[in-house]
Amino acid sequence: MTYDRLVCANCAAPVSEGRCPVCRANRERLQQEGPFAGLNPMALIAALAVLVAAVALLAHQTA
Ligand SMILES: [Zn+2]
Numbered sequence: 001m002t003y004d005r006l007v008c009a010n011c012a013a014p015v016s017e018g019r020c021p022v023c024r025a026n027r028e029r030l031q032q033e034g035p036f037a038g039l040n041p042m043a044l045i046a047a048l049a050v051l052v053a054a055v056a057l058l059a060h061q062t063a
Contacts, residue, residue, distance in 0.1 A: 006030075 006015040010022035018024045 008023045011020040013019045015023045015026045
């Protein structure tokens, strides 16, 4: 998802234009962070490990 189509709730202008402080703050945040930026890398690894364990358990049960 890109931010160029987002409309600011404060000034009702496109966030990408940065017309008000809310726009500029949102624009900076969206430019800095990707879709997974809010996730801790360790949390991602832990989630992956849990997923692998679940798949292994399921494969063991069905085999
Ligand atoms: Zn705005």
